Amino acid sequence: MNPNAPYLKNADLLVAADCVPFAYPDFHRKLLKGKILIILCPKLDTTINDYIEKMTLILKNQNIQSITVVHMEVPCCFGVGKIIQTAKEKSGSHVTVKDITISIDGRILE
Numbered sequence: 001m002n003p004n005a006p007y008l009k010n011a012d013l014l015v016a017a018d019c020v021p022f023a024y025p026d027f028h029r030k031l032l033k034g035k036i037l038i039i040l041c042p043k044l045d046t047t048i049n050d051y052i053e054k055m056t057l058i059l060k061n062q063n064i065q066s067i068t069v070v071h072m073e074v075p076c077c078f079g080v081g082k083i084i085q086t087a088k089e090k091s092g093s094h095v096t097v098k099d100i101t102i103s104i105d106g107r108i109l110e
Contacts, residue, residue, distance in 0.1 A: 001038060003057035010063050011036040015055075017071040017080050024070075024102045031070055031100070042079025055087030059095065070100040073109060 014035035021027040021039075040051055058064060069084050071077035081099055088095065101109040 001054060003054045003061065007036060008058055008062040008064070010065055012066045012068070013038060013058075013064055014068050014070065015040070015080060015084055016069075017041060017077045019072055019077070020070050020102050023072060023104065023106050024108070025106060031068065035068065040080065040083070042083065043076035048079070048083065051083050052086050052090070055084060056090040059087055059091035059093040064093070064095050067095055067097045068100060069097060070102060073101050073103050 012035045014032055015038045016027075016031070018039050018041045020031075024031070038055075042048060045051070067084055069081045071080040081097075084097055087093075088097065103109050
């Protein structure tokens with residue numbers, strides 16, 4: 001993703017682990033609607049530092065309105081939130097981050 005992409009300006013972001021849309025049947029209707037999607041896998045992707053750097057630039061330059069992080073309940077998926085938290089700290093952003101966990105049987109965990 002290009003951190004300077006014009007569609008990111010003033011956006012509400014949905015940062016999702018790539019397995020979530022397959023596990024959560026209402027992904028598009030309940031989570032994605034009205035948001036710009038960034039999708040990644042903190043376990044299998046080898047570019048975690050690149051994600052942090054790109055997210056840092058996005059947060060510094062794009063006036064992001066909100067971030068929703070959605071990941072599975074398995075331990076490796078919590079890395080999605082860590083990437084966003086690290087980028088938020090590096091950028092100095094005060095954007096609100098909402099965290100949603102999806103169970104392995106496809107429910108939102110409260």
